[in-house]
Amino acid sequence: MKILLASSEVHPYSKSGGLADMVGALAKFLARAGHQVGLVTPLYRGILERFPEIKPFDWNLDILLGNTHMKGGVFVHEAAPNLTIYFIDHQPFYNRAGLYNENNTDYPDNAERFIFFSKAVVHLARYLPWQPELVHVHDWQAGLVPALIKDHASRDGWNTAPPSCLTIHNLAYQGVFSAAKFTLTNLPPDFFQPDGVEFYRQLNCLKAGISYADLITTVSPRYAREITTELFGCGLDGTLRRRQDSLIGVLNGVDYDEWNTASNPHLKQPFTIGSITGKAADKAELQKELGLPIAPNVPLFGTITRLAHQKGVDIELGALEEMLAANMQFVLLGTGGHEFEQGFRKLARRYPDKCVVKIGFDQGLSHRIEAGCDFYLMPSQFEPCGLNQMYSLRYGAIPIVRVTGGLDDSVTDASENEEKADGIKFTEFTVRALAKAIRKALFLYDDQELLRHYRENAMTKDFSWERTAKSYEDIYQRLLK
Numbered sequence: 001m002k003i004l005l006a007s008s009e010v011h012p013y014s015k016s017g018g019l020a021d022m023v024g025a026l027a028k029f030l031a032r033a034g035h036q037v038g039l040v041t042p043l044y045r046g047i048l049e050r051f052p053e054i055k056p057f058d059w060n061l062d063i064l065l066g067n068t069h070m071k072g073g074v075f076v077h078e079a080a081p082n083l084t085i086y087f088i089d090h091q092p093f094y095n096r097a098g099l100y101n102e103n104n105t106d107y108p109d110n111a112e113r114f115i116f117f118s119k120a121v122v123h124l125a126r127y128l129p130w131q132p133e134l135v136h137v138h139d140w141q142a143g144l145v146p147a148l149i150k151d152h153a154s155r156d157g158w159n160t161a162p163p164s165c166l167t168i169h170n171l172a173y174q175g176v177f178s179a180a181k182f183t184l185t186n187l188p189p190d191f192f193q194p195d196g197v198e199f200y201r202q203l204n205c206l207k208a209g210i211s212y213a214d215l216i217t218t219v220s221p222r223y224a225r226e227i228t229t230e231l232f233g234c235g236l237d238g239t240l241r242r243r244q245d246s247l248i249g250v251l252n253g254v255d256y257d258e259w260n261t262a263s264n265p266h267l268k269q270p271f272t273i274g275s276i277t278g279k280a281a282d283k284a285e286l287q288k289e290l291g292l293p294i295a296p297n298v299p300l301f302g303t304i305t306r307l308a309h310q311k312g313v314d315i316e317l318g319a320l321e322e323m324l325a326a327n328m329q330f331v332l333l334g335t336g337g338h339e340f341e342q343g344f345r346k347l348a349r350r351y352p353d354k355c356v357v358k359i360g361f362d363q364g365l366s367h368r369i370e371a372g373c374d375f376y377l378m379p380s381q382f383e384p385c386g387l388n389q390m391y392s393l394r395y396g397a398i399p400i401v402r403v404t405g406g407l408d409d410s411v412t413d414a415s416e417n418e419e420k421a422d423g424i425k426f427t428e429f430t431v432r433a434l435a436k437a438i439r440k441a442l443f444l445y446d447d448q449e450l451l452r453h454y455r456e457n458a459m460t461k462d463f464s465w466e467r468t469a470k471s472y473e474d475i476y477q478r479l480l481k
């Protein structure tokens with residue numbers, strides 16, 4: 001198949017969260033399966049410096065936003081056989097310190113930035129000489145693409161317009177802007193209605209994708225069910241229920257080329273379930289790096305996260321306040337909400353020899369935390385898929401997760417299946433329930449034989465991308481029918 005993907009972030013070029021990991025891996029594994037894959041993404045600051053092999057493409061963009069023509073360029077990277085990355089260049093929009101925001105404040109022109117991007121994607125879909133057979137876009141930043149394709153097909157003589165698929169990575173981020181921004185899309189007025197892109201008199205870019213994509217996917221089966229309910233629907237559950245027949249949940253895969261413990265440039269000591277001693281060495285290395293007492297027998301807990309309410313960091317703070325009195329250590333790596341940063345910093349001051357808080361984005365450290373920790377805390381309020389719990393499983397850091405979305409789909413608690421248990425689950429979104437789950441972890445740690453059984457289950461669980469890519473191939477087949 002000839003597939004054009006579009007995403008506002010792609011690992012290894014740009015990343016703020018799981019979206020980048022997922023799209024980077026999807027593209028790679030589709031190409032590896034023999035499909036022709038193009039992937040469109042913005043050319044952010046620093047990408048050309050880090051990837052000097054990226055070259056200008058002989059293509060000038062002239063994109064109409066309302067009444068204004070905006071010029072842009074395209075750069076390309078032949079990243080692998082069958083895989084071409086197209087970088088959309090428009091320096092005033094993308095040459096910035098952040099992807100979407102700075103100092104926790106969204107860029108005021110995000111509507112312009114991603115309407116421009118979405119139009120560039122449609123332009124490539126239409127005019128690339130290899131003629132993509134389908135377009136698969138991700139999240140609100142590319143959400144207008146299906147609407148724009150429909151419009152070009154009906155008004156502008158694009159008879160061979162390809163079908164489109166939208167993947168929702170997180171329904172909580174919808175790209176909602178004032179109605180005035182709708183004029184920048186140049187869509188006809190009949191798109192601005194509640195069955196189209198309108199959301200309470202505003203423009204909603206994700207809703208555009210939900211309304212006009214031929215198929216919609218999200219990143220776990222449970223989340224696909226959850227988002228059609230009022231509780232998780234973020235105001236779009238009605239729209240999603242209308243499209244329920246076209247909504248499919250596919251659990252993300254893990255790119256084990258990168259996320260593995262046997263050969264990993266970020267880790268001092270490799271380890272596998274058959275030769276686990278390296279994990280103890282990585283734990284000692286991590287404790288040393290963090291300035292914690294090097295204590296092989298003290299359970300080390302970790303979290304790597306955006307500091308957002310969604311991630312349950314408020315109940316985590318509460319539970320740790322209480323639980324750090326016990327014999328345990330904790331490390332947090334994260335960025336985001338100022339009040340959460342302050343809260344964790346305060347916790348670290350209160351427990352200086354037990355708790356370390358690193359505010360920042362550090363991929364190498366994220367691998368070392370997964371490898372060095374005994375337990376991984378992920379008490380999300382909701383979680384479309386979540387990748388860190390799957391990475392933790394492979395790294396033998398037993399995940400402690402709340403029963404929601406992809407967390408429920410990927411972790412097995414002893415109450416579900418004692419033989420296959422690989423994590424600890426709790427249901428209520430409360431400090432008390434999380435503290436109880438941490439207490440369970442401490443008991444588990446005291447029973448090294450049982451812990452070894454959990455680790456074996458965890459480290460051998462398989463979320464290979466081959467399977468996830470196969471599910472998307474089936475979805476693409478359905479699109480092309």
Ligand code: ADP
Nearest residue numbers: 017018305333334360361362363366386387388
């Ligand atoms: P989300 O996409 O909602 O943020 P996921 O668990 O799906 O959550 O994916 C998060 C990804 O971002 C993981 O690869 C995780 O390791 C990474 N990540 C999040 N915060 C940081 C950070 N501060 N430093 C390094 N990596 C991070």
